């Protein structure tokens with residue numbers, strides 16, 4: 051997925067702004083990358099549409115290149131797609147919290163039982179495992195061994211007891227021992243069938259669990275999202291645990307589960323060791339998919355600076371083509387403030403090392419601009435047309451600021467160019483020609 055998306059960014063290198071036209075190709079790449087990661091066609095289509103809508107309408111942040119801005123938009127949409135916030139485990143208000151695990155055979159349920167106990171023990175909770183997979187003695191043994199490994203008691207019984215009865219007995223035992231969390235393992239099947247669903251429904255009825263978590267294997271791609279949906283409709287679940295994310299999975303499962311099933315991924319397994327279970331952070335997952343943490347924090351910084359400069363007010367002015375020298379100064383200063391933070395510049399990929407000399411140069415040119423704008427009358431600042439139309443005014447500004455007339459002309463032209471760039475960006479195309487400076 052990551053490499054597929056890189057093609058998308060590369061197509062925007064050298065572009066000035068994001069437009070309906072220049073995002074067509076990158077969007078196609080993003081869609082292809084999602085499909086290759088085994089995201090369903092419907093989800094991919096919706097995703098691309100959401101990103102396109104935002105990309106074209108997005109305000110221009112000076113100093114941020116369009117490809118960087120697109121990375122940020124895609125990142126934020128990925129986070130949204132995966133449910134936004136971390137979805138925490140819920141604990142019972144009184145009595146033991148019961149977590150029922152369900153899932154097909156071999157997905158990692160039994161391993162998750164022990165991993166989860168290990169994880170919760172670290173948070174100071176006492177745990178007990180219940181061996182609800184009664185059909186194979188080997189399954190019970192496996193849980194007992196894992197329980198020993200993480201030093202957590204395991205409730206077992208003979209293979210002749212019904213799973214719902216074992217679950218009930220195990221829960222009673224846990225209440226007696228004042229255990230905080232009871233984790234119940236169940237038997238999987240190779241495929242969804244009625245026997246498994248009926249059994250799970252019965253166990254669920256017997257336990258009234260706080261959490262019913264479906265364990266799914268990340269390698270199954272979009273099939274995982276379908277499974278979560280089916281189990282939710284059949285037995286009602288509270289979330290999913292995605293295992294084997296360390297394997298050769300293409301990420302599609304992590305992306306689609308929430309969108310398709312409406313149920314969040316709460317935890318992910320990233321290996322066979324007991325410590326390889328962690329909460330599912332949509333944020334980090336998106337960052338990992340994009341592999342561009344630096345670009346993201348850079349764009350966030352730039353957005354913050356813009357906010358201070360009252361981005362909304364600015365936008366209104368741009369819409370009504372009133373962007374003037376006062377705004378110009380505000381915005382240029384905002385960018386300069388960002389630019390003078392060497393650290394930030396170091397984050398911009400492709401920019402390499404910016405030398406202190408280059409920064410001094412940028413600051414110098416800001417000073418020159420400031421001097422010229424200060425030499426303008428308030429009226430001229432608000433109506434740059436006055437300067438465009440009158441060489442006499444430009445000459446006066448040049449004289450008062452100690453700059454050349456050519457420098458003043460350049461500054462005026464620059465302002466009109468910015469107006470047009472911004473108007474294009476806002477999709478307001480009419481009347482966008484640069485007025486020629488009259489002599």
Ligand code: GDP
Nearest residue numbers: 155156157158159160161293294319320321322
């Ligand atoms: P169950 O049939 O659902 O109970 O699955 P198990 O817990 O017995 O796990 C099946 C196999 O998957 C075992 O060999 C586990 O070690 C392995 N496994 C479980 N979770 C993970 C994981 O997150 N990453 C990897 N690489 N292997 C896992």
Ligand code: MG
Nearest residue numbers: 159160183189
């Ligand atoms: Mg098992």
